[in-house]
Amino acid sequence: MPRSAPLIACLLGLLLVAAPAHAVSRPPWGTGESHGEDLVISLVTFSPGDDVASWWGHGSLVVEDQRLGSARLYNYGMFSFDSTMLARYAMGRLEFWVAEASPSGTYRLYRAMDRDVRIQELNLTPDQRLEIGRLLADNVLPENRDYLYQHYSDNCVTRLRDMIDKAVGGQLKQADSAPARMTLRDHTRRYTAVSPPMSVLLDFLMNDEIDRPITRWDEAFLPDELERQVASLQVTRPDGQKVPLVAKHWDFYKSNRTPPPEEPPRYGPWMLLMGLALGASALGLGYWGRRGGRLPRVLLGLEQVVLGLGLGFPGTALLIMWLFTDHTVTYRNENLFLANPLTLLVFPLGIAFIFGSKRARAWLRVIWLGLAGLGVLGLVLKLLPVFNQDNWRLIALILPISLGFAGAFNLERLLARLSAGSRAPGQQPLPSSLKT
Structure with a gap:
């Protein structure tokens, strides 16, 4: 080709x-x-x-x-x-x-x-x-x-x-x-x-x-x-x-088929709603499972398995096509900020997370923070003329997902910081043995 x-x-x-x-x-x-x-x-x-x-x-x-x-x-x-x-x-x-x-x-x-x-x-x-x-x-x-x-x-x-x-x-x-x-x-x-x-x-x-x-x-x-x-x-x-x-x-x-539409479909709003819904569901499951419940952990893990496959494989294929093939239309693709081989790692880690692996949880915390950071970086770089790829629909879909999962795996730390910020000066946190 x-x-x-x-x-x-x-x-x-x-x-x-x-x-x-x-x-x-x-x-x-x-x-x-x-x-x-x-x-x-x-x-x-x-x-x-x-x-x-x-x-x-x-x-x-x-x-x-x-x-x-x-x-x-x-x-x-x-x-x-x-x-x-x-x-x-x-x-x-x-x-x-x-x-x-x-x-x-x-x-x-x-x-x-x-x-x-x-x-x-x-x-x-x-x-x-x-x-x-x-x-x-x-x-x-x-x-x-x-x-x-x-x-x-x-x-x-x-x-x-x-x-x-x-x-x-x-x-x-x-x-x-x-x-x-x-x-x-x-x-x-x-x-x-x-x-x-x-x-x-x-x-x-x-x-x-x-x-x-x-x-x-x-x-x-x-x-x-x-x-x-x-x-x-x-x-x-x-x-x-x-x-x-x-x-x-x-x-x-002359067939009875409907011809192609004269204008491209307007998927942007629907993709944004889907991205926000998935990101919000991750945050909700993270909040629900912060005390160690099994059901929210399984549901959150299943979401990651699906996303690891659905976004990770295309992101990995995109990088391979850039580095090793003649498909020049894939080179230097800005969507690599949104999904890449890191996203594919979410698939096996999500399976391990379902079974309660603490190491998988730790790795997922780091990976989702990295993916969210890359997504935000790709968005900020849009301010530069050279980053002019028409990928706003993909940003609307994938960035809220990354932010939502990053938030879900760092929710405890975020809540702890918010709690510490709300205490009066000099007030000490309760010992863990007294927390209900």
């Missing part, structure tokens, strides 16, 4: 149907047999599906020679599910390739999955059609077909975008130089809104690389965005005539 691809987003490849490359005859537009006026070039957009891999949708280019009765669909979303795939995926070095397929067979497959098949016939000159056809025929050759997948900058849709732009002399990129309506993070969050837990996980794993200002050109890593931009573009032909880039469009199949 690529330099800028996020780990979880690259699950895009994991669930794709992988097919081995096979030798096929060169199409007529690759051998010089086709005439430009006989070719039809179409951009096909497939809507999002049910699983993580298909949440983003998909796109392809179709070339048809109406005189010779030949048509092929070019799909840049292929990869090999072999014994090395998981290792390459984990290290961010997963290769994709372009393959040819039957357009009608592909359309029927997507219809069977209840996914839109929307077709835009491009209004190109004969020479431009020949150029795209030749490029696609060359790209599919074994020596040219492979590329290193990058979710945001080099994927199965950006390859189509670049090819169309080249055919129209850079006019698509020029028209798309205006500022985007939202960041890459916002687009990611709205397309993953179908699964709030996965959406929050992706939000956690990605750094400020996807928060920078982008243009409409950058937004066209998404099939729906490229479709929208192509539909709105007016191109100037060599003779000076200005025409729409799309000659006509139609739906081969």
Whole structure:
């Protein structure tokens, strides 16, 4: 996988149907047999599906020679599910390739999955059609077909975008130089809104690389965005005539699925409420169990087991991805102030705490103080321009939890200090034997 691809987003490849490359005859537009006026070039957009891999949708280019009765669909979303795939995926070095397929067979497959098949016939000159056809025929050759997948900058849709732009002399990129309506993070969050837990996980794993200002050109890593931009573009032909880039469009199949929301979901208030509730529950259990009760200890320990897994594993994975993989979108991630390998230690210590380990209690006191301190430090550093990652939702969720558990394990000391501060000057504390 690529330099800028996020780990979880690259699950895009994991669930794709992988097919081995096979030798096929060169199409007529690759051998010089086709005439430009006989070719039809179409951009096909497939809507999002049910699983993580298909949440983003998909796109392809179709070339048809109406005189010779030949048509092929070019799909840049292929990869090999072999014994090395998981290792390459984990290290961010997963290769994709372009393959040819039957357009009608592909359309029927997507219809069977209840996914839109929307077709835009491009209004190109004969020479431009020949150029795209030749490029696609060359790209599919074994020596040219492979590329290193990058979710945001080099994927199965950006390859189509670049090819169309080249055919129209850079006019698509020029028209798309205006500022985007939202960041890459916002687009990611709205397309993953179908699964709030996965959406929050992706939000956690990605750094400020996807928060920078982008243009409409950058937004066209998404099939729906490229479709929208192509539909709105007016191109100037060599003779000076200005025409729409799309000659006509139609739906081969329209599904009943709800499309991705136009805006990212507003999880922030709910995440803050959840963080405050978990932090407050830790404080409440700490207060309840300050005299050594078993039930509050077990409940407090169970909370830590769940948090150690739910926050510790992603935090540890985030550090590993920064240090040892090519997933640059995870590097120097501010969320490491909130969850990291220290959080993972809470899992085994929480189990020991349930069984009454005093050593586990002592370690948990130190770890939660450290996590709370790191979380507060990450919040304070937001005052500096360089710490500009859009992670306020994660801060709202995780920082109250860390503060609540730090308070729960230091409650006795805090209450003792408050008690000492409330005594009259010179008044001595009661001996422990007289306390009730």
